[in-house]
Structure formats: C-alpha cells, structure tokens
Amino acid sequence: MPCLAPQVRDTAYRSVRVLWALCHRLGRVTQPEPAQSSRGLFIALEGGDGAGKSTQGRLLREWLEGLGHTVVVTREPGGTDFGRSVRELVLHGDHVAPRAEALLFAADRAHHVETLIRPALERGEVVITDRYMDSSIAYQGAGRDLGVDEVRELNLWATGGLVPSLTVLVDLPAAVGRARRAGVHDRLEAEADDFHGAVRERFLALAGADPHRYLVVDGELSRDRIHELVRVRVATLLALPTIGGVSR
Ligand code: TYD
Numbered sequence: 001m002p003c004l005a006p007q008v009r010d011t012a013y014r015s016v017r018v019l020w021a022l023c024h025r026l027g028r029v030t031q032p033e034p035a036q037s038s039r040g041l042f043i044a045l046e047g048g049d050g051a052g053k054s055t056q057g058r059l060l061r062e063w064l065e066g067l068g069h070t071v072v073v074t075r076e077p078g079g080t081d082f083g084r085s086v087r088e089l090v091l092h093g094d095h096v097a098p099r100a101e102a103l104l105f106a107a108d109r110a111h112h113v114e115t116l117i118r119p120a121l122e123r124g125e126v127v128i129t130d131r132y133m134d135s136s137i138a139y140q141g142a143g144r145d146l147g148v149d150e151v152r153e154l155n156l157w158a159t160g161g162l163v164p165s166l167t168v169l170v171d172l173p174a175a176v177g178r179a180r181r182a183g184v185h186d187r188l189e190a191e192a193d194d195f196h197g198a199v200r201e202r203f204l205a206l207a208g209a210d211p212h213r214y215l216v217v218d219g220e221l222s223r224d225r226i227h228e229l230v231r232v233r234v235a236t237l238l239a240l241p242t243i244g245g246v247s248r
Contacts, residue, residue, distance in 0.1 A: 040121035047170035142202035172219035
C-alpha cells in the first residue's frame with residue numbers, strides 16, 4: 001500500500017491480521033496450500049464418468065517412471081483400506097442422504113491425504129490421483145445441489161487445504177460418457193443426464209476460474225493425443241525441455 005500514510009497502513013495491516021486470526025478461530029477460512037510447498041508433485045485427474053481418466057493416469061505414470069520419478073497412482077474414493085470400505089458404502093450401498101454422501105467422500109479424502117498423499121509428497125514423489133476434491137464440488141456441490149461453496153469449504157477443511165499443482169480435466173459430454181460406460185455401475189452413474197450435465201458445467205467453471213492450475217482436454221480426442229497434451233503440460237511443471245510441443 002505505497003500511497004497510504006504509515007499510521008494508516010499499520011492500522012490496516014493490523015486489522016487484516018486480526019480478521020484473519022478471527023476467521024481461523026471461527027473455522028471459516030482455510031488457506032489453500034499449494035502442493036508445491038512440499039517436495040513432490042501433486043496431480044489430479046478429473047472429469048465425468050467414462051472420460052478415460054484411469055487410462056491417462058496409467059500412461060502418465062509410465063512416462064514419469066521412464067524419466068526416473070517415483071510415482072504413486074491412487075484414486076478416490078477408495079485409495080486406502082478405510083477408503084475401500086467408504087467406497088462400498090457410498091457407491092454400492094442403498095440410498096445415502098446427500099449430505100451424508102458429501103461427508104463420506106470428504107472422510108475418504110481426509111484419510112487419503114493424511115495417510116497416503118502427504119507422506120508421498122513429503123518423500124518427493126509424484127502423486128497422481130484419479131479424482132480429488134473437484135469431484136465433490138461438482139457431483140455433490142452442483143449435481144446434488146448442496147452448494148458449491150459449502151462443499152469446497154468442507155473439503156478444504158478435510159484436506160488441510162492441500163490442492164493439486166495441476167488438475168487435468170478430461171471433458172466429455174454427458175451423453176458420450178453414458179454411451180461409453182455401456183451400463184450403470186454405481187449410484188452416481190445411475191443419475192440422469194441433466195445431473196451429469198450440471199457436473200460437467202461445474203468442472204468447466206472450476207477450470208475456467210483458475211487456468212494456471214488446470215488443463216482441460218477434449219475427452220473425445222484419441223487416447224494418445226490426450227496423453228501428449230498432458231505430457232506437454234506436466235513437462236512445464238517439471239521444467240523439462242520440449243521439442244515441437246512434445247516433451248521428451
Ligand atoms: P469410479 O468407479 O471411481 O468411477 P470413475 O472411473 O468414473 O472415476 O466412481 C466414482 C464415482 O463417485 C463417480 O461416479 C463420481 C463419484 N464421486 C463423487 O460423487 N464425489 C466424489 O468426491 C468422488 C471422489 C467421486
């Protein structure tokens with residue numbers, strides 16, 4: 001604040017500090033912590049059902065391992081033993097109330113972050129997760145209409161504010177995803193196309209609001225073309241040289 005008198009500036013700084021401390025005490029604000037603050041690299045793959053995220057996770061792992069990185073590929077829900085029990089409850093059980101559903105996904109994520117993701121990042125590894133908190137923001141916040149801000153806040157609390165360095169959104173129209181799935185496999189997939197349409201719109205809005213942290217790829221491109229686009233972007237995070245747009 002260069003144009004303010006020193007007393008005014010000091011008072012302003014003090015007020016901001018007091019407000020910030022108060023917000024923390026009330027538990028209303030969690031400052032997102034970029035994963036770059038730890039030694040590893042945290043990448044999330046997001047998108048609708050049937051978008052091909054798992055294939056991209058596998059291809060990315062192979063490429064990164066070829067470059068000498070230690071890579072952990074994991075998923076939500078169900079990246080831990082605890083999470084596998086939650087996965088059964090939330091995806092394959094009977095009706096779950098929407099708020100309980102949001103809390104179960106957040107509980108899976110809290111445990112996943114504390115016992116698997118953070119330790120791997122602290123060891124300097126690359127963590128690739130097939131879905132993370134944007135899935136909750138899109139499916140529970142927008143699809144179930146629980147409120148995007150509330151679900152984001154819940155998940156920032158659950159994860160201690162850990163956000164990926166890069167989120168790759170594999171974007172696909174709901175109808176194309178449904179045709180690819182060739183059948184219903186869980187409670188969320190069973191939702192109607194307008195639910196999946198709202199989920200898609202929210203994913204795109206999240207990516208649009210923070211282009212530095214997102215890569216949006218067209219899920220109808222070939223598997224290899226998507227992998228190439230992902231490699232180029234990840235190479236910039238690893239500061240690797242690229243040749244003709246394709247990283248070595
Ligand atoms: P999964 O079998 O892992 O499907 P996919 O291969 O599409 O990732 O199923 C996960 C389902 O759970 C999927 O329909 C999305 C949903 N989901 C949520 O609704 N909220 C969440 O926070 C997460 C992680 C997943």
